[in-house]
Amino acid sequence: MSQAAVSTTPRSTADALRGVLAEALDGDPRVLVLGESVGRLGGIHGVTEGLLERFGAERVVDTPLSERATIGLAVGLSLGGKLPVVELAVADRAWAASEQLLQELATLAARTAELAAPLVLRLPCGAAASAGPFVGASVEALLTAAPGLAVVSASTPNDAAGLLRSALAAKTPVVLLEPMALYGERAPLARGAVPLASARTVLEGSHCSVFCWGATVATCSAAAQRLVDHGYSVEVVDLRSLSPLDVGAIAASARKTGRVVLAHEGGPAFADRVLRTATREAFLFLEAPPAAVGGLPTVDAVAQAVVDAVQF
Secondary structure: HHHHHEEOOOHHHHHHHHHHHHHHHHHHOOOOHHHHHHHOOOOOOOOOOOHHHHHHOOOEEEEEOOOOHHHHHHHHHHHHHOOEEEEEHHHHHHHHHHHHHHHHHHHHHHHHHOOOOEEEEEEEEEOOOOOOOOOOOOOHHHHOOOOOOOEEEEOOOOHHHHHHHHHHHHHOEEEEEEEEEEEHOOOOEOOOOOOOOEEEEOOOOOOOOEEEEOOOHHHHHHHHHHHHHHOOOEEEEOOOEEEOOOHHHHHHHHHHOEEEEEEEEOOHHHOOOOOHHHHHHHHHOOOOOEEEEEEOOOOHHHHHHHHHOOOO
């Protein structure tokens, strides 16, 4: 992507997403935005602010407080030729609509060619200061276990916008995970799509590979920078695509460094899947057992895991 395509004015993640949604609504009459409070209140997290006034209540639709009804409606609209973009208040609520997601949407995409139901599901996720103890959980294990769903995660404003553009152009359903902690983060934006099935090497290194995604990317990058002063060269890879995984990028990095650390905010099920992939693809190259740092990874915890792997 050329430098000329990069806007020099920093934009927040929320602004970046809103801009892409506005472009899609303006340029494609099939696009609809659905969700709880996406219209009159501009979305729980402010992403859809102003879209109702600009595009009207037939294109930006407030739905009842029922995730099952909202996603079920979106599946029907997609089968009818529309391109729905659904926002749930928090990712946790995807569990409430698991039947619609797994038995209907994912099954259509995985088992049929004619009824693939293109749809974008935006899920605010992860830990955030305002989230409280009972919301913001990660749902990677649920979503990535469903054949037919592409699942991607943003870690920067630019990736959020680029992944949303690609999701809108996809022929099958895409889930975009949006870390709530990143909605206010600001950065220059590049106008263009980000490939859905591609990891991103954030920092090059030779002693250990740290795989991460979403809000943990900043934590892992800070840990890698800190370890430079202690003589460690750490490679940080933002997986970005959780389903399908960019197996080639995982294999290349793990074989290059011989050590693997995974940092994540969710439960062990999806983390174990990534570690199994790294082990399978780089088994003869590994010099230490792959390790995971879960829960709410801190810079100290990630740095210590890297040191332990290198000194194994």
